[in-house]
Amino acid sequence: MRTVEYTRQGEAAQVLTLREEARRPTPGSGEVLVRMLVRPIHPGDLIGVERAMEKALRGQTGLVLQTAAGSSIGRLVSAAAVRHDLQLINLVRSTSGAEKMRTLYPSQPTIATCDDDWREQVRRHAGERGVQVVLDCVGGSMTQDLAELLADGGTLISYGHLSSGTTSLEALPLMARELTVRGVSILHWMSRTPRERAEDVAFAQDLAQNTPDLLDVAASYDLADFKAAIEHARRPAKSGTVLLTTPRTADSGHGAA
Numbered sequence: 001m002r003t004v005e006y007t008r009q010g011e012a013a014q015v016l017t018l019r020e021e022a023r024r025p026t027p028g029s030g031e032v033l034v035r036m037l038v039r040p041i042h043p044g045d046l047i048g049v050e051r052a053m054e055k056a057l058r059g060q061t062g063l064v065l066q067t068a069a070g071s072s073i074g075r076l077v078s079a080a081a082v083r084h085d086l087q088l089i090n091l092v093r094s095t096s097g098a099e100k101m102r103t104l105y106p107s108q109p110t111i112a113t114c115d116d117d118w119r120e121q122v123r124r125h126a127g128e129r130g131v132q133v134v135l136d137c138v139g140g141s142m143t144q145d146l147a148e149l150l151a152d153g154g155t156l157i158s159y160g161h162l163s164s165g166t167t168s169l170e171a172l173p174l175m176a177r178e179l180t181v182r183g184v185s186i187l188h189w190m191s192r193t194p195r196e197r198a199e200d201v202a203f204a205q206d207l208a209q210n211t212p213d214l215l216d217v218a219a220s221y222d223l224a225d226f227k228a229a230i231e232h233a234r235r236p237a238k239s240g241t242v243l244l245t246t247p248r249t250a251d252s253g254h255g256a257a
C-alpha cells in the first residue's frame with residue numbers, strides 16, 4: 001500500500017513523503033478496505049458551498065456573485081446555477097479566463113477583475129436589486145470590494161483563501177447594512193443527515209454522467225510523482241483538476257489505498 005503522508009506543517013512539496021508498506025491493512029468489524037485508483041490533488045467540493053448558497057438565498061431568486069469562477073468548484077457552481085435557474089455573475093482574474101467562462105456559460109455574465117472598472121461592471125449587471133450572495137474563495141483585499149457590492153441584508157460566504165494577505169472588513173457597513181459573513185467547509189459534510197448526503201452524491205453522479213466536460217482533468221500523475229502534481233496544480237491558468245493515480249495492476253496482492 002502506498003500513502004502520501006505529512007507529519008509536520010509546511011510547504012506541501014517539502015513536508016509530504018511517500019510511504020510504501022507491503023502489508024495490507026486489515027479492516028475491523030463494520031469496515032471495508034477500498035482500493036483507491038484515482039484521487040484529486042485538491043478535493044474541491046461543491047456541496048457545502050451550494051447548501052450555504054441556498055440557505056443565504058432563503059428560497060428567493062436573488063443574484064449570486066462568485067469569485068475564481070474558472071476553478072473546478074466555480075465551474076460546478078455555474079452548472080448548479082444553470083440547473084437550479086439561479087442568476088449568477090462570474091468573476092475571474094484574467095481576460096482569457098473570462099473568454100473561457102463566457103464560452104462555457106454564455107447565459108452568465110463573466111467579468112475579469114483585471115479590468116479597472118470591474119466593480120462598475122458588476123453594478124451594471126446587478127442593477128437596482130444588487131447582489132444578494134457573494135461566494136468567495138479568493139479573500140484578501142478584494143473582500144472589502146465584494147462586501148460593498150452586496151445589497152443591504154446580503155451574505156458573503158467565504159470558502160477559500162487563494163490570495164495572499166489578510167482579509168479585512170470594515171465593521172460599520174456590516175452593521176449598518178445588516179450584512180452577514182459566514183464560512184463554509186466541506187469538513188462538516190459528514191454531519192449532514194444520511195438523506196442529505198445521499199442527495200448530494202446523487203447530484204454529483206448526475207453531473208459527472210451528464211456533463212463530463214465540467215469535470216475537466218488537467219493532468220494525471222502517478223502517486224509517487226505527487227511533487228510534480230502539486231506544482232502543476234498551482235500553475236496559473238491551469239484548467240481542470242490534477243489527478244494522482246495508481247495503476248490498476250500496481251500493489252495487487254498488497255491492496256492499494
Ligand SMILES: NC(=O)c1ccc[n+]([C@@H]2O[C@H](COP(=O)([O-])OP(=O)(O)OC[C@H]3O[C@@H](n4cnc5c(N)ncnc54)[C@H](OP(=O)(O)O)[C@@H]3O)[C@@H](O)[C@H]2O)c1
Nearest residue numbers: 044045070071072073137159160161162163185186236237
Ligand atoms: N471550504 C471548503 O470546504 C473547500 C473545499 C474545497 C475547495 N475549497 C476552496 O475552493 C477554491 C477553489 O478550489 P479548486 O480546487 O476548485 O481550485 P482550482 O480548480 O485549482 O482553480 C483555482 C482557480 O483559482 C484562481 N485563482 C488562483 N489564485 C487566485 C487569486 N489570487 N485571485 C483570483 N483567482 C485566483 C485560478 O485562476 P486562473 O485560471 O486565472 O489561474 C483558478 O481559476 C480554493 O480556494 C479552495 O481552497 C474550499
